[in-house]
Amino acid sequence: MNSNTLQINETYPWLEWVKKEPSNESIVSRFPKSESKNLVYLKTPDERFHAVYDKTSIYMDVYERIPNSNKYAHWDYDSLEHLFTLRRDEYYCDNFYPIFYKVERQWRLIFNRRYEGMSVYELPSGKELYKNIKPSEFIGDLVELEVPNEKYKGRFYFAFSWIWGRHETPCIIDMKGMATERNYDNVYVIGKYHNYIMCNINDNFDENELNKLVVSKITKNDGYFEITFDLKEGCSIDLKDYDSDY
Numbered sequence: 001m002n003s004n005t006l007q008i009n010e011t012y013p014w015l016e017w018v019k020k021e022p023s024n025e026s027i028v029s030r031f032p033k034s035e036s037k038n039l040v041y042l043k044t045p046d047e048r049f050h051a052v053y054d055k056t057s058i059y060m061d062v063y064e065r066i067p068n069s070n071k072y073a074h075w076d077y078d079s080l081e082h083l084f085t086l087r088r089d090e091y092y093c094d095n096f097y098p099i100f101y102k103v104e105r106q107w108r109l110i111f112n113r114r115y116e117g118m119s120v121y122e123l124p125s126g127k128e129l130y131k132n133i134k135p136s137e138f139i140g141d142l143v144e145l146e147v148p149n150e151k152y153k154g155r156f157y158f159a160f161s162w163i164w165g166r167h168e169t170p171c172i173i174d175m176k177g178m179a180t181e182r183n184y185d186n187v188y189v190i191g192k193y194h195n196y197i198m199c200n201i202n203d204n205f206d207e208n209e210l211n212k213l214v215v216s217k218i219t220k221n222d223g224y225f226e227i228t229f230d231l232k233e234g235c236s237i238d239l240k241d242y243d244s245d246y
Contacts, residue, residue, distance in 0.1 A: 044100045053096050060086045064124045084126035089115045097142045101179040108179045130181040186224040193229045195242040
């Protein structure tokens with residue numbers, strides 16, 4: 001694989017392969033009725049699969065990067081194949097929450113296509129393997145947790161999900177379990193910050209509050225995980241309204 005990087009053109013709503021050194025640009029896709037400032041782009045760490053969506057719209061395109069295998073080719077860019085387009089529901093489904101997750105040697109795409117829950121897609125076929133996976137009633141912001149153990153990197157996400165009336169119901173999602181739809185392990189918060197994080201007495205726990213905390217320990221038990229949070233250095237939290245004896 002060469003060092004090309006998929007970028008969003010700053011002037012037009014296009015995707016283009018751009019080499020790090022000056023070179024000609026190869027436009028590979030155009031988003032009609034979109035503005036480049038509204039496009040969001042993500043890719044797998046190995047740069048094989050890419051997704052682009054307009055955060056103000058309801059469609060997401062998924063691509064596969066195909067390396068140039070001809071050693072004598074005059075054209076030194078990889079090719080990019082459009083695999084499929086997904087449309088998310090507009091009914092209580094405000095934002096895109098796509099996650100690439102690798103299961104053994106195969107990448108999968110997890111996406112909140114429907115308001116009923118998350119769906120899992122096989123790549124590159126685009127086959128919907130599982131659907132309506134509901135860690136909570138409606139999925140809100142997904143935040144990847146920074147973890148102390150490298151083997152769990154990219155696995156646990158905090159979801160600011162909600163039920164009717166926008167009553168927040170924070171939860172932690174095991175993405176490996178979701179990507180395989182097995183009877184995946186439950187994830188519990190333990191320690192002095194449990195009620196502050198999960199019980200949400202004042203209904204105001206958000207990503208800013210989560211950023212004050214750090215995962216200090218993950219314990220794997222039979223059928224469930226226990227996650228311990230500690231306060232980041234220099235941050236403060238008032239726990240007077242919370243029973244911390246958990």
